[in-house]
Amino acid sequence: MRRPFSFSTETQLGGAMRPIKTAVSISAMAAGLAMASAAWADDAAPTVPYVDSGRLLLTQGVSNIEGAAGGGLATWAVISGYGTKDAVGGNVHATYVNLPSYTLQDYGAAVGLFDRVELSYAREEFDTGSTGAKLGIGKNFTFDQDVLGAKVKVLGDAVYNQDSLIPQIAVGMQYKHNEQDAIVHAVGAKEADGVDYYIAATKVFLNESLVVDTTLRFTKANQTGLLGFGSARDDNYHPEFEGSVGYLVTRQIVVGAEVRTKPNNLGFAKEDDWYDVFAAYAINKHLSATIAYADLGSIATFNNQRGVYVSLQAGF
Amino acid sequence: MSASRSLRFAAALLCGAALFAAGSVCAQEATSAPTPMGTSPSANPAGADAIPGDGVYKAFHEQAGIDRIIDDFVGRITTDPRISERFKGANLVRLRFELKAQVCYLTGGPCTYTGKDMKTAHAGMDLKNLDFNALAEDLQLAMDKERVSFPAQNRLLAKLAPMQRAVVTK
Ligand code: HEM
Numbered sequence: 001m002r003r004p005f006s007f008s009t010e011t012q013l014g015g016a017m018r019p020i021k022t023a024v025s026i027s028a029m030a031a032g033l034a035m036a037s038a039a040w041a042d043d044a045a046p047t048v049p050y051v052d053s054g055r056l057l058l059t060q061g062v063s064n065i066e067g068a069a070g071g072g073l074a075t076w077a078v079i080s081g082y083g084t085k086d087a088v089g090g091n092v093h094a095t096y097v098n099l100p101s102y103t104l105q106d107y108g109a110a111v112g113l114f115d116r117v118e119l120s121y122a123r124e125e126f127d128t129g130s131t132g133a134k135l136g137i138g139k140n141f142t143f144d145q146d147v148l149g150a151k152v153k154v155l156g157d158a159v160y161n162q163d164s165l166i167p168q169i170a171v172g173m174q175y176k177h178n179e180q181d182a183i184v185h186a187v188g189a190k191e192a193d194g195v196d197y198y199i200a201a202t203k204v205f206l207n208e209s210l211v212v213d214t215t216l217r218f219t220k221a222n223q224t225g226l227l228g229f230g231s232a233r234d235d236n237y238h239p240e241f242e243g244s245v246g247y248l249v250t251r252q253i254v255v256g257a258e259v260r261t262k263p264n265n266l267g268f269a270k271e272d273d274w275y276d277v278f279a280a281y282a283i284n285k286h287l288s289a290t291i292a293y294a295d296l297g298s299i300a301t302f303n304n305q306r307g308v309y310v311s312l313q314a315g316f
Numbered sequence: 317m318s319a320s321r322s323l324r325f326a327a328a329l330l331c332g333a334a335l336f337a338a339g340s341v342c343a344q345e346a347t348s349a350p351t352p353m354g355t356s357p358s359a360n361p362a363g364a365d366a367i368p369g370d371g372v373y374k375a376f377h378e379q380a381g382i383d384r385i386i387d388d389f390v391g392r393i394t395t396d397p398r399i400s401e402r403f404k405g406a407n408l409v410r411l412r413f414e415l416k417a418q419v420c421y422l423t424g425g426p427c428t429y430t431g432k433d434m435k436t437a438h439a440g441m442d443l444k445n446l447d448f449n450a451l452a453e454d455l456q457l458a459m460d461k462e463r464v465s466f467p468a469q470n471r472l473l474a475k476l477a478p479m480q481r482a483v484v485t486k
Binding site (some may be wrong): 052054055056084085086088115157159160161162163164206207209248249250251 | 363398444445446449450452453456466467469470473474475477478480481486
């Protein structure tokens with residue numbers, strides 16, 4: 001019997017198309033921006049008011065999975081973009097993480113205002129692929145989350161104050177909205193929305209060619225919110241740690257490692273801390289690429305989620 | 317992760333980073349040439365005390381290398397569209413001379429800096445962070461051209477970076 005074009009076939013196709021669509025849009029974005037940046041040399045006199053791209057290469061870190069300036073996993077105290085205190089800056093990014101049982105696509109934008117305030121948005125699409133069927137939520141079931149972030153630098157400067165140990169310190173919050181309300185409740189989360197609060201300290205140690213970040217995040221999030229927030233057994237804020245250490249190899253290249261601890265609220269599956277090793281390459285102040293190998297541990301009962309993380313970022 | 321464990325983790329890393337940096341600061345303090353009595357680094361007209369040892373000076377290829385770097389650097393800053401205006405009418409002969417002495421001194425070479433202190437030299441120029449960073453980038457290009465290793469470049473930049481507080485007034 002010939003079955004009509006079924007819903008499941010359609011979602012299957014939709015699922016298969018998703019990474020391809022992302023790949024296409026990432027490369028289109030990269031190509032466009034590479035062209036734009038080639039025509040826009042780093043030492044051009046500022047012609048657009050309030051745009052100077054005046055901070056030093058790599059001192060803004062890279063866009064992390066939540067859309068904030070940071071490492072790949074950690075959020076740093078630096079402000080997105082290369083604008084100095086007299087200018088604005090910003091970035092768009094697209095990130096793809098390929099895990100054995102899942103994929104994560106992530107894109108977003110951030111603006112930095114006067115090297116003081118950062119406003120960011122990221123869209124996370126956590127695709128369960130064929131694992132979705134095994135979890136009983138359907139093949140290619142995707143957890144979608146929006147993250148709105150605000151960060152304020154409160155003191156210090158990560159780069160200038162090399163004669164003191166005081167780092168650049170920022171405080172911030174991230175409002176997260178998970179769209180899969182019914183499923184996140186079904187897996188035991190208390191809420192589909194949550195707010196994280198953090199304080200981050202970042203410093204470049206030029207004598208050692210190092211950049212170091214330590215961040216304390218207060219969160220209820222399960223798997224950063226992709227599986228909702230809190231649970232019946234634990235709905236408290238947890239202080240969690242994020243840290244990055246990067247070695248500046250050249251003006252354009254930084255290599256390093258990160259750790260991000262997470263709560264473990266859900267009953268049905270344990271949650272692990274996250275780790276990665278990364279290399280970021282800033283082609284210029286307008287285009288950079290990050291490649292990492294991330295160990296995201298156990299996610300929704302599927303263990304050893306280790307894979308490659310690729311991210312492209314464009315901005316000024 | 318439990319609250320206390322993660323807090324301890326955070327504290328340990330922060331201290332580790334601080335100690336690491338403090339260690340190198342202490343190491344430098346111990347070996348640096350004694351400064352005249354009552355002279356804090358900011359009161360040093362060169363803007364900072366010299367880097368101890370002669371490793372960095374050697375990495376800059378000594379006086380001849382520093383001369384090449386500064387000659388190239390002054391060419392860059394006077395043509396960099398972001399900051400060239402700032403040097404209109406400046407005495408470039410004196411600027412080159414003072415910069416060579418300052419970089420020689422800071423990198424640990426056998427020189428004395430006799431020019432103005434950084435606050436006085438840049439008073440009334442209304443310099444911004446963009447000016448400061450553009451100049452730093454031009455210096456990086458000049459050091460690249462001389463093939464100074466990146467870690468050695470950063471040792472000098474670590475001495476120059478805090479001068480932002482004296483140089484940038486706007
Ligand atoms: C760490 C950063 C800097 C250092 C180490 C530095 C060093 C010096 C030195 C040693 C002098 C000569 C002082 C004297 O004549 O006794 C000088 C003068 C001067 N600097 Fe800077 N400078 C820095 C940043 C800047 C910046 C950012 C600008 C502008 C973009 C600038 C523009 C000038 C000008 C116009 C003069 C005066 C030249 C003249 O008329 O004689 N400097 N600087």
